[in-house]
Amino acid sequence: MEAFEERLAAAPILIVDDIDANILLLENILRQRGYRNVLACNDPFRVAALHREHQFAVILLDMQMPGLDGLGVMKELRAAAPERHLPVLIITAQTDSELRLKALSLGARDYVTKPFVVAELSQRLRNLLEVELAYRDRLAQAAILEAKVRERTRELEESQKEILHRLALAGEYRDNETGNHVQRVSRSSKALALAIGMNADAAEMIFHASPMHDVGKIGIPDDILLRPGRLEGNDLQIMRSHVEIGGKILDEHNAPVMKMAHAIAIAHHERWDGKGYPRGLAGPDIPLEARIVAICDVFDALTSVRPYKKAWPIDDAVNYVREQSGMHFDPELAKAFLDILPEVMSIRARFSD
Numbered sequence: 001m002e003a004f005e006e007r008l009a010a011a012p013i014l015i016v017d018d019i020d021a022n023i024l025l026l027e028n029i030l031r032q033r034g035y036r037n038v039l040a041c042n043d044p045f046r047v048a049a050l051h052r053e054h055q056f057a058v059i060l061l062d063m064q065m066p067g068l069d070g071l072g073v074m075k076e077l078r079a080a081a082p083e084r085h086l087p088v089l090i091i092t093a094q095t096d097s098e099l100r101l102k103a104l105s106l107g108a109r110d111y112v113t114k115p116f117v118v119a120e121l122s123q124r125l126r127n128l129l130e131v132e133l134a135y136r137d138r139l140a141q142a143a144i145l146e147a148k149v150r151e152r153t154r155e156l157e158e159s160q161k162e163i164l165h166r167l168a169l170a171g172e173y174r175d176n177e178t179g180n181h182v183q184r185v186s187r188s189s190k191a192l193a194l195a196i197g198m199n200a201d202a203a204e205m206i207f208h209a210s211p212m213h214d215v216g217k218i219g220i221p222d223d224i225l226l227r228p229g230r231l232e233g234n235d236l237q238i239m240r241s242h243v244e245i246g247g248k249i250l251d252e253h254n255a256p257v258m259k260m261a262h263a264i265a266i267a268h269h270e271r272w273d274g275k276g277y278p279r280g281l282a283g284p285d286i287p288l289e290a291r292i293v294a295i296c297d298v299f300d301a302l303t304s305v306r307p308y309k310k311a312w313p314i315d316d317a318v319n320y321v322r323e324q325s326g327m328h329f330d331p332e333l334a335k336a337f338l339d340i341l342p343e344v345m346s347i348r349a350r351f352s353d
Contacts, residue, residue: 004133008035011057011129015040016047016073017091018065026060033122044068048076056087057132058125061108063092063099074106085109087132089125091116160255161208167249168211180351181300182211187347188296195336209261210293213268216246230308243269243278263287268294273327291330295321295337298328299344304353314345
């Protein structure tokens, strides 16, 4: 209780009146009652700026002032902070109920009519201070809760990213010939996303989601996954089923990064011309993130050693991307990929097998 009384005594209060004698009277009344953080202003045009600076707990506001009356002051206060209530106690000699209603409708919390009874003014002031301090406490608690929610959300997002990383690592152990393939694809995908104008958050999400593009290979038998030479017939269909397996592994999760990982896993073998798999999607029906990863994945696969092939020369892989623009690849993405080729090659050098 003592702590609360101390907060009341220290609460910032502003007196606004164009007559100095009225200000002096109110200052004396407030100080006699223990309020020690009292400021005064006889210029109504300065009130909004003062309130922005001091965030007064209560403003004792006279209604009749030259140049800008109390209603005008309240409109300026409201414009400066439309989301907050106004801690205004109107003091007026007018008995016009319409004026008082107007002031209350603009956000005034209470009013006292001149000549006022000191005890009444004191009690109304205390009531407003108690409400204002409670309101500020609630705002502070809400801010603390919001910060905790943000932190918890961040922790969950980091956990989801770690899960994706671990799944990608598991996939690498099954298909160890790929080496740093997922590192190169994820970083190239992020670079391509930024190059086409994606914001930093979306590009970062692609960076974390793209390593999942081949997670479904976890479910492919070793004799097919690791077999030297090209696959044909039923074995090829089994290998291609890794996209559906990846989709099932990553399905039914509401986290944005997991949804993106699912879209990439299941659609990164679709083609712009509709001749890809598993669903034969074409053009913009293919999720953008899957189209991005498709180019980066194919380019890296072509230029890397695989059980069934040697690494292509870089120039041959570049020509393939150029030739397949509008067929295998989204033509705009193909152009952007070739534009950032120096960055892609830098990534290859840093994460070489």
